Amino acid sequence: MNTYRFKTNINCASCIKAVTSFLNEIDEVDSWRVDTDSPDKILVVVLDEGGPEVVVNAVKNAGFFVDIIPG
């Protein structure tokens, strides 16, 4: 289990809805959530295995800005 944090512009309920299917589709994603109250709209993703690239691609494909927070 690896946990990654991302800065995004997913800032409302319908944005979450839009990104939902893209993140759920990814096999390795165990769970995720976006904190729309935080200024950086932090997306936290728990992966079973593998690196954060799949998440970055998925969020980009959904049409949002995404940037991994190192550490």
Added chain:
Amino acid sequence: MTHHPDQELKKSGARQEALGVTGMTCASCAVSLEKHLQKIPGVHRAFVNYPNQSLNIEFDQAILSLEDIKASAGELGYNVITGNAPQRQTLKEEVASQRLKSLEIKLIVAISFSLPVFIISMFLMGKVPFERWILLGLSLPVVVYSGKEFFLNAARKAKHFTSNMDTLVALSTGVAFLFSLFNTLFPEYLIDQGLQPHVYYESVVVIITLILLGRYLEERAKGRTSSAIKSLMGLQPKELTVIRNGEEVLISILNVIPGDLVLLRPGERVPVDGKVKRGESYVDESMITGEPIPVPKMKGDYVFAGTINQKGSLKILAKEIGESTLLGNIISFVQNAQATKPPVQKLVDKIASIFVPTVVGLAFFASVIWYFCGPEPVFSHAFVVLITVLIIACPCALGLAVPTALMVGMGKGAKAGILVKDASALEMAHKFDLLVLDKTGTLTEGRPTMTNLKIASHAEERQVRSILLSLEKQSEHPLAQAVVRGIGEGVSPLMVTHFESMTGLGVRGVINGRTYMLGSSVLVQNLRLSMETSLLNQVEDWQSKGLTVIYLSDETNVLAVLSIRDKIREGAKKAIKDLEGLGIDIWMLTGDSKGAAQEVARELGIRNFRARQMPDSKSDFVVEMQTAGHLVAMVGDGINDAQALAQADLGIAMGSGTDIAMDSAGITLMQSDIRSLVKVVHLSRMTLGTIRQNLFWAFIYNLIAIPVAAGVLYPAFGFLLNPMIGGAAMAASSISVVLNSLRLNQKIL
């Protein structure tokens, strides 16, 4: 069809809609609405289904809107209902119950006013002062209020130069009422001409009352049909739990989106078509596939809306939702199949459409003869003959002929466990020449049963039985129940320790210090267990017959093998033989493997079968046979059969099956006894025979009275029709019809 230069453009605006229609009271209403709609510019195709009260229409959105179509149908007095399937269903049911309610009130009014009219006319004639005026007053509400629809329908028919039962009723009662009214107001007119000014009020009101009664009985029987769509819809849970933004939320089924992660707990119904992302479980898919044994599901497997999750929890990635799920497709198919079924013209309407012009022709012919050959005053005589022929033409038992026979027939069926939903199903039941049978749940019991147990020579039977019972009692595997039942009583379970389930292999447990395992052939292969030749041969034999085999072993040797199968229903073989004796071709269709299908077919003596059938391939097969000119009956029990049941000319469901199958079918065998199929055919023959006899009895007295009314007896006896003859014909025909229907009860099915 004319070709427009912009036709291509128009095509792009084509829109197809399946709509509900209310206000249609007979099959010809459907035809007239259909013709009317097809004439509207912009309508490509319109198909109206009377039994289902629905409309399938393809029209050009660029030219007209749904509202225009509604308005256009409204001109004819029909109401087109829009909205989605369940909404439409509810609306249609509301309208139907309103119609039944209004019929009931009309009937009560008719009966309460007809009764005194009848008593006065029959027993108190000449004893009541102002009797004609009283009769007129009492008849007026019956004609104007209760009988209104006959006159309106007849007028609508007349516009298109067609006629049906309504025409006959309206013509006879209308003429009789107006003639009686004239004779009440101006009795001197006919007296001065040397003729009796008869009044026929009791004919008028009794005919209207009895026909209304028949219509009410018919409508009440119809009210129970066609909620297939509703119960299919009910299979989709209304609420579901999804994981949105990391939290479990309970949402309405309407708010789920493809890509949602759905959380499915044990016992819950699958709400969407999707792929398992997390978890393992068994899912009961019997409603889709018809196979009774739950299917194991793990990551990557597909699950379908409407199926039931058994023991484990699953996380499902929603792929298809709402109407695009497999279930949704079945729903729309069933709906379409019902909507495109050709309407069955009622026998009475068919007879009436020939009878009416004949009677009118006869009446004019008779009056012409009177005009030229009759006594003075020729015009009055000719006129009275014309009127009386028309008055006597309508048999008041006409309305009772069909409903009474159907009610007795359906009641008789119900006593024998045959539930007939609609009249056309009962009619079709003696006409079909090809019968399609589903295997699982129809020819077989639809639940797995342990059929054989073979024990290795070195093992002891009693001990093997108690080990089997002990292990299977702990197991959650779907087949475990079959083994527990199969072992039966007299064996007591032992203490099991270290019980565990080996995924994909089976279960293991320790009893009295020794380890035992129970599982599939994979278990034997993986652990390289040894098995004696007699057991090996037995297993080979079972497998070739398509049976499921379970192995019991200790750590090294197989101790026993047992076979599990879905048992064939009692009497199935004889039923098949009897049906073939009636000249019916038999086909068996199943979603099961070829081996299992072959074995069942062989045992039952069925020559034709198809294995590995999907729900739509079953209905495709029915279509194929229908195109080849067969009238097809289909017997089934599952949702997987619903399409084929709806498509077939006659659908028959097993009472042990799903509600959807029962709703899609016209007939249900309550005891799930396949032997009842032969009875269905007999019941159909008897009832239809009774209907025909009834129609004969309804018409015969009036047919005999027509020559009297036309004046055939006048030259010899100076005798013309009077109300007594009309009354006698009414009484005789009604009594004959009712008695003849009741006679059906005495017959042996």
